[in-house]
Amino acid sequence: MPLTLRDNTATITGTLTVEEVEPLAGWLRSTDRPRVNLRGCTHLHTGALQLLLFFRPTVVSRPLDPFLSTHIMPLLGKRNKELEASS
Numbered sequence: 152m153p154l155t156l157r158d159n160t161a162t163i164t165g166t167l168t169v170e171e172v173e174p175l176a177g178w179l180r181s182t183d184r185p186r187v188n189l190r191g192c193t194h195l196h197t198g199a200l201q202l203l204l205f206f207r208p209t210v211v212s213r214p215l216d217p218f219l220s221t222h223i224m225p226l227l228g229k230r231n232k233e234l235e236a237s238s
Contacts, residue, residue, distance in 0.1 A: 153165045153166055153167045156175075159186055160186040161175065161178060161185065161186070161187050161188070162187075162190075162191075163192040164190075164191035164192060165194075166193055166194040167192065167195050167199045168196055169196050169198060172198040172199050175199055176202050179202055180206075185206065185208035185209070186208055186209045186210075187209070187211065188210075188211050190212035190215055191214075191215070192214045192219060193214075193216045194216075195223065200226075204226060204227065204228075207227065210224070210227055
């Protein structure tokens with residue numbers, strides 16, 4: 152399962168497809184100070200990326216995937232600068 156939703160942390164592993172976009176959207180809407188673990192993520196559907204860009208959850212673990220780490224993490228913004236600096 153590519154999406155695991157807990158109280159305040161979502162963990163994304165493998166490929167997040169369009170089927171997981173709506174549950175992720177609902178979770179982001181209803182969660183105070185959401186956190187996202189992208190460590191095992193290898194691909195994000197563009198709808199999921201748009202949600203992360205809109206809601207700006209704190210990324211607690213950056214993706215190991217080189218493309219996502221290099222090209223997507225910088226897009227997620229200032230809230231995650233501390234994580235980027237510690238990597």
